[in-house]
Amino acid sequence: MADYIPGPDANFQAWQSNFVTYANANLAALGLTAADMAPVTAAQSTWATAFPAHVAAVAAAKAAKQTKDEARAAYVAVIRPLVRRLQAAPQVSDAEKASLGITVAQTPGPIGPPTTAPICTIECGNRLQQVLRFVDSATPTRKAKPQGAIGVEIWNKVGTAPPAGEADLRFVAVDTNSPYVMNFDSTDGGKTNYVWMRWVxxxxxRGPWGEQAQATIAA
Known part of the structure; x- marks a missing residue:
């Protein structure tokens, strides 16, 4: 059941004024005496001082916040141009910038070659077509490339015998997202597609080669 006394102060102010006024005007009908209302009237007097003081304080706080916000905005507006000068000044060291508490530009280090290898799987559902899917050996359950790799180099050999080494391979593509679809000539049907991959x-x-993947090309 909802409380008969309103929650918001402004609503309570109107309610209490009506309550006390009506009760004092109808003491006999309500079975009350002036003594019954004395503590209520005393508390009302305290409230009558506290509530307007609170309203005035809230208004003053809002005004003070507005003044504070405007002062800060003006302060920041003159700081930023000076900081831009300091950040661009060759004589200001990174240590001095750090002491001032301003941004110190980070110089990126060399990325370096990838250190892990891709794992390739081949799907052969369609005629003269294969779908190559690849993941990283360090995170085989995720599709993400390793840090520092832009994509995977795909090399292959089509024939009846696996490649003896890199010299037997043909460059296919650099693919940035798995999967990669390979299409073949009709003369390749029935032959084996040998695939090598490495991150770049x-x-x-380039990183190390992954394990060779192979599958027969559907004719």
Whole structure:
């Protein structure tokens, strides 16, 4: 059941004023005496001082916050141009910038070659087509490439015997997202597609080869 006394102060102010006024005007009908109302009237007097003081304090706080916000915005507006000068000044060291508490530009280090290898699986559902899927050997349950790799280099050999080494391979593509779809000529039907993969960095540095994957090309 809802409380008969309103929660918001403004609503309570109107309610209590009506309550006390009506009760004092109808003491006999309500079975009350002035003594019954004395503590209520005393508490009302305290409230009558406290509530307006609170309203005034809230209004003052809002005004003070507005003044504070405007002062901060003006303060920051003159700080930022000075900081931009300091950050661009060659004579200001990173240590001095750190002491000032301003941003110190980070110099990126070399990425380096990938250190892990891709794992390739081949799907052969369609005629003269294979779907190559790849994941990283360090995170085989995730699709994400390893850090520092832009994509995977795909090399292959189509024939009846596996490649003896890199010299037997043909470059296919660099693929940035699995899967990669390979299409074949009709003359390749029934032959085996041998696939080698390795990760490559944005600067062209290559990681180690993954395990060879192979599958017969559906004719």
């Amino acid at each position: 960095s944005p600067t062209g540095e």
